[in-house]
Amino acid sequence: NAGVTQTPKFRILKIGQSMTLQCTQDMNHNYMYWYRQDPGMGLKLIYYSVGAGITDKGEVPNGYNVSRSTTEDFPLRLELAAPSQTSVYFCASSYRGQTEAFFGQGTRLTVV
Amino acid sequence: AQSVTQLGSHVSVSEGALVLLRCNYSSSVPPYLFWYVQYPNQGLQLLLKYTTGATLVKGINGFEAEFKKSETSFHLTKPSAHMSDAAEYFCAVSLSDYKLSFGAGTTVTVRA
Numbered sequence: 549n550a551g552v553t554q555t556p557k558f559r560i561l562k563i564g565q566s567m568t569l570q571c572t573q574d575m576n577h578n579y580m581y582w583y584r585q586d587p588g589m590g591l592k593l594i595y596y597s598v599g600a601g602i603t604d605k606g607e608v609p610n611g612y613n614v615s616r617s618t619t620e621d622f623p624l625r626l627e628l629a630a631p632s633q634t635s636v637y638f639c640a641s642s643y644r645g646q647t648e649a650f651f652g653q654g655t656r657l658t659v660v
Numbered sequence: 661a662q663s664v665t666q667l668g669s670h671v672s673v674s675e676g677a678l679v680l681l682r683c684n685y686s687s688s689v690p691p692y693l694f695w696y697v698q699y700p701n702q703g704l705q706l707l708l709k710y711t712t713g714a715t716l717v718k719g720i721n722g723f724e725a726e727f728k729k730s731e732t733s734f735h736l737t738k739p740s741a742h743m744s745d746a747a748e749y750f751c752a753v754s755l756s757d758y759k760l761s762f763g764a765g766t767t768v769t770v771r772a
Contacts (some may be wrong), residue, residue: 579758590762598758638703645758646692653705
């Protein structure tokens with residue numbers, strides 16, 4: 549059972565570069581989320597989606613963009629990478645809000 | 661607004677001793693409450709959740725938590741720690757239909 553799959557697992561970016569973090573889920577979940585995790589800060593919501601074609605900002609959306617063209621995929625785009633975006637990024641999905649969220653293994657991003 | 665406070669960023673226990681992780685939330689309405697565990701270099705997985713009904717909730721790996729509305733708390737306990745319990749634990753709260761707000765996390769170390 550694949551669940552939530554994130555790629556890549558690790559990436560080093562130079563300041564000003566762009567990249568897309570990929571996330572796909574095979575559970576037919578409507579809700580998908582992107583979080584970033586920084587030491588001692590817990591997880592902060594970047595963007596979320598309640599279904600294909602619908603996305604909205606979370607707590608810390610600046611510097612990121614998302615799209616949701618299919619139920620399965622929810623890519624996160626970083627434009628003009630900055631050192632402040634060095635973090636571990638987690639994608640998650642749930643059947644609906646307030647139910648269990650299933651997390652991917654994470655992407656560790658370093659911006660230098 | 662909702663927030664989650666986890667008391668103590670690090671907890672060290674002896675193998676076989678009680679594990680107690682504290683979580684308090686602020687909310688004007690009853691929330692949905694969750695505890696997640698994160699093992700090194702992995703994503704988060706659900707330990708247990710409280711939605712409605714019985715206030716004492718049992719989860720995986722021998723953990724349980726009690727929802728106390730009067731104290732706005734949802735503390736996590738395990739009677740006897742095992743070495744495999746070494747991990748980071750996150751309390752999370754959901755009020756709205758789509759967002760989970762996470763505490764800063766508590767790292768548990770188990771001494772032999």
